[in-house]
Amino acid sequence: MSDYFFSSKPAFPWSLDGVGLPALAAVAGLLVALTVWTYTGHPNATRRRILVVLTLRLLALLVALLTALRPSVGVQENPKFPSVLLIGVDTSESMTVKDEVNNQARIDAVRRTLEKCQPTLDELAAEQNVTVVLYKFSTPDFNEATSKYAPGDPADGRRSDYGTFLNRTLDRWLSERFVRGVLLVGDGADNGEAFSAVAEAGRWGRRGAPVTTFTVGGESQAQSQDIAVTTIDCDPSPAPVKTEVTVTATVHAYGFAGARVVARVYFDGVPQLTQDVVLEKEKDNKVRLTVKAPEKKGEVKVKLVVGHDQGGEIVPVRGELSGDNNQSETYLTVTKDGVRVLVVDRLRDEGSRVRDALRSEKRFDLNWVFRQTDGAVTADQEKFLDLSNQAYDVVVIGNVTPAQLTFTRDGKTISVLDQLREAALKKGTGIMFLGGEHAFRGMPADLLPVTVPANPADAIVEDAFLDPVTKTPRPNRWYQTVPTADGLAKMCRLAKDQKDSVALWEELNTLKRFSRLTGYNRVTRTPTATVYAWATPAELPAPAGGRFPDGADALLVGTDGNDQGKGRALAFAGYDSYLWEKLGQPKTFAGTEIHHRFWRQCVLWLAHQDEEEGQAYIRPAQRQLKVGGEQTLRGGVKLPAGGDDPNAELTVKVVPLPDGKAEPDPAELDRARAETVVRDRDGAKVLFRPRAKGEYFVQLTSPKKDDAGAPVVGPDGKPVLLRATAKFIALPDTSDEMLRVAADHEFMTRLSVPNGGKALRLEDLPGYLRDLKAQPMEVAKPKPKFYPDWRRNHSHGFLPLWLTVFALLLGAEWGLRRLWGMV
Numbered sequence: 001m002s003d004y005f006f007s008s009k010p011a012f013p014w015s016l017d018g019v020g021l022p023a024l025a026a027v028a029g030l031l032v033a034l035t036v037w038t039y040t041g042h043p044n045a046t047r048r049r050i051l052v053v054l055t056l057r058l059l060a061l062l063v064a065l066l067t068a069l070r071p072s073v074g075v076q077e078n079p080k081f082p083s084v085l086l087i088g089v090d091t092s093e094s095m096t097v098k099d100e101v102n103n104q105a106r107i108d109a110v111r112r113t114l115e116k117c118q119p120t121l122d123e124l125a126a127e128q129n130v131t132v133v134l135y136k137f138s139t140p141d142f143n144e145a146t147s148k149y150a151p152g153d154p155a156d157g158r159r160s161d162y163g164t165f166l167n168r169t170l171d172r173w174l175s176e177r178f179v180r181g182v183l184l185v186g187d188g189a190d191n192g193e194a195f196s197a198v199a200e201a202g203r204w205g206r207r208g209a210p211v212t213t214f215t216v217g218g219e220s221q222a223q224s225q226d227i228a229v230t231t232i233d234c235d236p237s238p239a240p241v242k243t244e245v246t247v248t249a250t251v252h253a254y255g256f257a258g259a260r261v262v263a264r265v266y267f268d269g270v271p272q273l274t275q276d277v278v279l280e281k282e283k284d285n286k287v288r289l290t291v292k293a294p295e296k297k298g299e300v301k302v303k304l305v306v307g308h309d310q311g312g313e314i315v316p317v318r319g320e321l322s323g324d325n326n327q328s329e330t331y332l333t334v335t336k337d338g339v340r341v342l343v344v345d346r347l348r349d350e351g352s353r354v355r356d357a358l359r360s361e362k363r364f365d366l367n368w369v370f371r372q373t374d375g376a377v378t379a380d381q382e383k384f385l386d387l388s389n390q391a392y393d394v395v396v397i398g399n400v401t402p403a404q405l406t407f408t409r410d411g412k413t414i415s416v417l418d419q420l421r422e423a424a425l426k427k428g429t430g431i432m433f434l435g436g437e438h439a440f441r442g443m444p445a446d447l448l449p450v451t452v453p454a455n456p457a458d459a460i461v462e463d464a465f466l467d468p469v470t471k472t473p474r475p476n477r478w479y480q481t482v483p484t485a486d487g488l489a490k491m492c493r494l495a496k497d498q499k500d501s502v503a504l505w506e507e508l509n510t511l512k513r514f515s516r517l518t519g520y521n522r523v524t525r526t527p528t529a530t531v532y533a534w535a536t537p538a539e540l541p542a543p544a545g546g547r548f549p550d551g552a553d554a555l556l557v558g559t560d561g562n563d564q565g566k567g568r569a570l571a572f573a574g575y576d577s578y579l580w581e582k583l584g585q586p587k588t589f590a591g592t593e594i595h596h597r598f599w600r601q602c603v604l605w606l607a608h609q610d611e612e613e614g615q616a617y618i619r620p621a622q623r624q625l626k627v628g629g630e631q632t633l634r635g636g637v638k639l640p641a642g643g644d645d646p647n648a649e650l651t652v653k654v655v656p657l658p659d660g661k662a663e664p665d666p667a668e669l670d671r672a673r674a675e676t677v678v679r680d681r682d683g684a685k686v687l688f689r690p691r692a693k694g695e696y697f698v699q700l701t702s703p704k705k706d707d708a709g710a711p712v713v714g715p716d717g718k719p720v721l722l723r724a725t726a727k728f729i730a731l732p733d734t735s736d737e738m739l740r741v742a743a744d745h746e747f748m749t750r751l752s753v754p755n756g757g758k759a760l761r762l763e764d765l766p767g768y769l770r771d772l773k774a775q776p777m778e779v780a781k782p783k784p785k786f787y788p789d790w791r792r793n794h795s796h797g798f799l800p801l802w803l804t805v806f807a808l809l810l811g812a813e814w815g816l817r818r819l820w821g822m823v
Contacts, residue, residue, distance in 0.1 A: 007786060008071045028065055032058065044821045053822065056813035063806045072786040083178035085124065085132045085772075087149075088165050089114075090186025090216075092138040094741045095155035097187075099218040100762075106216040106743075107155040110185055113765050114151070120769040128776055130180055137165035139733075140194050144172040158737055161192030162751070166200035170207065179209040180772065184751065185762065187217040188744035191283075191736055198750050205755025212757040214765050217743035224739045225255030226321040227279070229328040231624065232304050238333035238619060239293040240365070242391035243340065249287045249304045249328060253279035254739050256317060264314050265289045266303040267332075274309070282740075292391075293334050299727050303329045321739070330624040331727045335617075339607045340391060342384060343368040344405065344416075345398025350434065353578035354396070357599040364603065367392075371404040382409065387419035392429055393607040395420060399436025399575065402443065417444055424567040430606025431567060435521040435575040449559045450523035450571045461535070461553060462519030477537045478516035480509040481555060481574070487532030488545045491570075491601040492556075494594055502544045508583055508594060509541040515583040515591055521573040525557045532556040535573070558605075568606045616722035618652065618700035626733045627693050633675075633686040635700045637722060644684070648702050650677050652686045657695040657727065664697050690730035698726045 014020035035057050039050045089110055100109035114134075124130040134149035135142075138157020142164050162184070173179060182204055190197050201211045231250040239245045247265050256279055264274045272291045279285045287306065294300060305327040307314045316323030341364050345351035351368075358366050367390075369381045377385065384390065385407075397405075397420075405416040421444050423429035431447055433440055437460065440452045453459055463477040483492035483505060494504040508515055520535055531548040533556035548554070558570040577598070583591030618635035625631055635652060636644035653672040655664050675686045690696055704712040704720040712720040749759040760768060788798045816822075 003075075005074045005784075006071070007074045008069050009790065010069050011067075014068050024065065024068060028061065031061055035061070039822070049816075049820050049822065053813055053816055053820075056809050056816070060806060060809035060813065063802070063809065067802070067806075070790040072788055072790065074784045074786050081178055082129045082131065083180045084173060084176055085121075085130050085180040085183070086135070086169060086173065087132065087183045087185065088135045088137050088169070089149045090138065090160055090162075090184075091136040091149075091153055091155045092157035092160040092186075092189070093155060093737045094160060094187055094189045095216070097217060097741050099743075100216065105155075106187055109762060110216055111151050113762055117766050117769050120766065120773055124180075124769070124773050128773070135165065135169065137161065140164050140192065142168055144168050158733065159191055160186065160189050160737065161194065162186070162188075162190045162197035163192045163195030163200050166197060166204060166211070167195045170200065170203055174207065179207075182209050182211045182757075183214065183765075183768075184211055184748070185214045185216065185765070186748075187741075188213070188215055188746075188748040189737070189740055189742070190744070190747055191740070197747075201751040201757075202755055205757070210755040210757035211752050212768070213748035213752045213759050214762050214768075215743055215745045215748045215759070216762045217741075219743050219745060224321045225319045226252075226325070226736075226739055227254075227256055227261070227306055227317055228252045228325040228736060229304060229306055232302070232328040232330045233624065234302060234330065234332045237623065238335045240340065241293055241295055241297055241334055242393075243293050243365070244290050245293045245332065246288055246290045247302060247304055249306070251279060251285040251287050251306055252283050252736060253285060254282055254736065255319070257282045259317065261306050261317060262309040262314060263287050263289060263304060263306050265291055266305070267291075267294060267300050269301070269303075277306075293332070297334050299725070300332045300334055301329060301727075302332050303327060328624070328731075329729055331620075331729065332623065333619060333726060339363055339393045339603060339609060340365045341367065341394045341396065341603060342387075342390070342392045343396040343398065344371060344385075344400055345396070345434065346370065346372055346400060346436075348399060348436070349578055350436070350575050351398050353581070353595065354398075354434070354599055357596040358603060360596050361600045361603075363609075364600075371400050374401075374403045375407070377407045382407070385414075385416050385419075387416065387423050387429075392423070394430040394432065394603050395423070396432045396434065396603075397443070398434045399438050401438045401441075420444070421447060424561075424569070426565065428561075428565050428567045428608075430561075430569070430603075430608075432570040432572065432602060432606060435573045439521055439573075439575070440523065440571065447569055448571060449526055449529035449557045449569045450554065450573075451526060452521065452523055459521055460519060461522050463537075464518070475518040478511060478514070478518060479520060479535045479537050480516055480542055481505070481533050481577075481580075482509070482536060482542045482546075483533045483544045483556075484531055484548050485545050486530055487556060490532065491598065491605050492533060492544070493601065494597060498545065504590075504594060505544040506541040508580060508591070511539050515580050517574045517579060518576055520553070520555055520575065523554055523557065523571060523573050525554050526559070529557045529559050532558055532570075568608070570602055570606060572602070616648075616700055616702050616724040618698050618724045618726045620698065620726055620728040622728065624729045624731060625690070627690055627730050628733070629689065629730075631688045631690065631728065633688060633698055633726070634683060635677075635686070635724065636684050637702050646679075648684075650684055651701045652677055653699050654686075654688050655697055656692065657697040659694075663725070669699060693730050693732045695727055695729050698728070700724045 010020055010024070014024040035054060039045055039054055091107065095107040096105050098105045100106055121132045125132060135147055136149040136153050137147060138161065139159045140161050142161065204211050229249050229251050233248055235246045235248065253259060258278065258280060260276060260278050262274060263277050265272045273289050275289050277287050287304070289304070305314045307323070307326050308317050316326055341358060343351065343355055343366070345368070347370055355366065355368055358364050367384050369384050387395070402417060407414050420431065424431050424447055433443060433448065440448065440450065441456070441459070464473040464475045467474045488498060488501055494501045517535065525531055531554045534548055534552045535555040536542055536552060555573050556570065558568065561568040577595060580595045581591040583594065585591065616635070616637050618633055621632040621634065633652060635650055637648040639645050652675045653669055654675060655668055655672045657664055675688060677684050677686055701721045701723050704722050706712055714720045745759065752759045789795055792799065
C-alpha cells in the first residue's frame with residue numbers, strides 16, 4: 001500500500017514565500033518574449049525555421065525553469081508488517097450449559113459468533129498481513145502446537161485451565177515482534193491448578209499485549225453444594241521421629257463458604273487430632289493441623305477428613321452433593337535421620353565450638369540454653385528446658401551446676417535434672433556431660449558413667465603458669481586424647497579405614513602442633529561403663545586403638561544403656577577440645593574436620609544412629625500426585641561421615657500396590673523392570689509417571705560393601721543387599737468443572753482490565769474485531785521516495801542526464817541558427 005503526492009523545492013531566491021514563484025514566472029515570461037522578438041524580423045528567418053529554433057530555445061528554458069523549481073512526485077510506502085492475533089476458546093464441559101440467547105449452549109453461541117467474525121478475520125489477514133491463530137483450551141495438557149480450534153470441536157474438557165493456556169502461549173509467542181491482541185473467549189469458570197491465570201495475564205500485559213476477554217454465559221446459574229479435599233501434604237516430609245508435622249489440605253467448599261466444620265488427621269487409621277475449622281472461601285481453603293510424628297520410623301499413611309462430627313464419627317455435611325471427596329490420603333516417611341539436640345552450657349569457647357560442630361550436620365535439630373547464673377529463666381529458655389514436651393534425642397550438659405538447672409514457675413520448683421532422669425531412664429534419651437570447673441559434681445549418679453573425686457581441689461588435672469606479660473595462665477603441659485579400641489570403632493573413628501584413623505590421631509597428638517588439650521576433669525569410670533579414650537601428657541604420641549592402661553586417666557567414658565530402654569550416656573572430661581582445630585592451620589582445616597566429626601559421632605552414637613551408617617533410602621518428592629504426573633524419587637546409600645555414596649550401585653523398582661497389602665508379592669518385584677537411575681548435583685534420582693490411580697510401592701536395593709569396598713556375601717553365597725522402600729498415591733484428575741458452572745465475568749475482568757485490556761461480552765467480539773481492523777498498527781514508516789530525486793547524493797545519475805539534455809537542446813538550437821545564417 002502506497003500514497004502519492006507532489007513535491008517542489010525551488011532554489012533560492014525562488015523559494016522566498018510569496019515572492020519567489022511570481023518572480024520566477026515573470027522572468028520566464030520575459031525570457032519567452034525576448035526570445036520570440038529576437039528571432040522575428042531576421043532576414044534569413046522563415047516561419048518554419050523560427051518555429052524549430054524557438055521550440056528548442058523554449059525547451060531549454062523549460063529545463064532551466066524545472067531545475068529552479070525542482071518538482072518531484074513523492075511515493076510514501078505503507079508496508080504490511082506481519083503480526084499475530086491470538087484467540088483462545090474455552091472448550092471445557094461448562095461451555096455446554098444452555099444459557100445463551102434462544103437457549104443455546106455456550107459453545108454453540110461461540111461457534112456462531114466466530115462464524116460471523118470470519119470475514120473480518122479474513123480481511124485482517126489479506127489487508128494487514130495478520131496471522132490469526134485460534135486455540136482451544138481446557139485441561140492442563142494444553143499444547144500450543146496441537147491444540148488448535150476447529151468449529152466442530154466438542155466442549156468436553158474436564159477443567160477450565162486458563163493459567164496453563166496463557167503461560168504456554170506466552171512461551172511460544174514471547175519473541176514475536178507484533179502481537180495485535182490476545183483474546184480469551186469463555187465463561188471464566190477457571191479451576192486450573194498449575195499456573196495462576198491472573199499472574200500469567202499480567203505477564204502478557206508487561207509484554208505489551210494485554211489480554212481482552214469475552215465472557216460467555218449467565219452468572220445466575222444454580223450451584224451445587226459440595227465439600228472436596230483436593231490435596232494433602234505433610235511438612236516436613238520426610239519427618240524425623242517425634243517431631244511436629246503440619247498436615248495441610250486444600251479444601252473447596254462450594255455453597256458452604258463460612259461454614260464451620262471438623263477436620264481430623266489419622267495415622268494408619270488411628271485418629272491423631274480433631275480440630276474445628278472455618279471454610280472461609282468457596283475455593284482453596286487451607287486447613288492445617290499440627291501433630292507429632294510417630295516414635296518409630298517407617299512409612300505412615302496420613303488421612304485428613306473434613307465434615308460434621310456425629311457421635312465421634314466424621315460424616316458429610318448435610319446438603320453435600322457427595323461425601324466421597326471429603327477426605328484425602330498421602331504417605332509420610334518417618335525417619336531417624338533427624339536428631340533433636342539440646343545443649344545447656346555457659347558462654348565459653350568449648351561450648352561455642354561444640355555447637356558449631358553440631359550445626360555442621362544437617363540432620364541435627366540443634367537447640368541451646370545459656371545458663372550463666374542461678375535463678376529465673378526466660379520464656380524461651382523455659383520452653384527449651386521442658387524436656388517432657390520437647391522430645392529430645394540427645395541432651396548435652398556442659399559446665400553448669402545443678403542449681404542452674406532448677407527454676408521456679410508459678411511458685412513451683414522445676415528440676416530439669418528430674419526431667420532428664422525421666423527422659424534417659426524411660427524414653428531412651430541420650431545424655432552427654434562435658435568437662436569444666438563446675439562439671440559432673442552434683443549430677444544424678446544413676447545417669448553419670450563416671451564418678452569424681454570427693455575433694456573439689458582434685459577435680460581438675462592442669463599444669464599451668466601465669467604469664468608475666470599477659471597476666472594469663474599458660475600451660476606447662478599438654479595432654480593427648482588417645483582412643484581405645486572401643487572408641488576407635490565408634491565415636492573416635494576419623495576415617496573409614498582404621499589405619500587412617502590411627503594416623504590422624506597420631507598427627508593430632510604430636511606435641512609440636514599445639515593441638516592437644518591443656519587440662520581435663522579427673523574422673524573414674526563406673527563398673528558398667530566403658531572407656532573410649534584416655535589422656536596422657538607423654539611427649540611422643542601414644543598409639544590409638546589399644547586397651548585402657550592401668551593407672552591412666554579416663555577422658556571419654558560411656559554406658560550403652562540398652563537394658564530396659566535406658567538411654568546411652570557419655571562423659572567427656574576435656575574442656576578445650578576446640579584446640580584440636582589448630583591442626584593444619586592456616587593451610588588446611590584438618591583439625592576442624594576432626595573436631596566436627598568427633599562431636600557429630602558422639603551425638604549419633606547417643607541417638608543410636610551410629611547403627612544406621614550405610615543405610616539405603618528412597619524418598620518420593622510427592623507423596624500424592626495426579627495420574628500422569630511426574631514423580632521424582634531420590635535415593636542413595638549413606639556414607640559413615642554423612643552424605644551419599646556416589647559410587648553406590650542402585651536398583652529402583654516401582655510397582656502398583658495391591659489393596660490391603662503392605663508390600664507387593666516378591667515375585668512381582670523380581671519381574672518388575674528396573675527404572676533408569678540418573679545422577680545430578682543433588683544425587684541419584686528416578687523419574688516415574690503413574691499411568692493408573694492407586695498406591696505405588698517403591699523399592700531401592702544396593703549391594704552392601706565392606707570397608708575395602710568389596711561386596712559383602714551372605715552365608716548362602718549371595719550378595720547382601722541394602723534395601724529401602726517407600727510408597728506414594730496416584731489420584732485420578734477429578735475436577736469440579738460441573739459443580740460451578742456460572743459464568744464469572746469478575747474473573748475475566750481481573751484478567752484483562754488491570755493490564756490494559758478490556759472485559760467484554762461475547763456479542764461484542766464482532767465489533768471489537770472491526771475496530772481492530774480500522775486501527776492498523778502504528779509502526780515507524782520508511783522515508784518517502786521522490787521521482788525524480790533532485791538531491792545531489794540521491795539522484796542516481798538523473799542530474800548528469802538532466803544537464804546533458806539541457807546542453808543538447810542549447811547545442812541543437814545554436815547549431816541550426818549557424819546553419820541557417822540566423823546568428
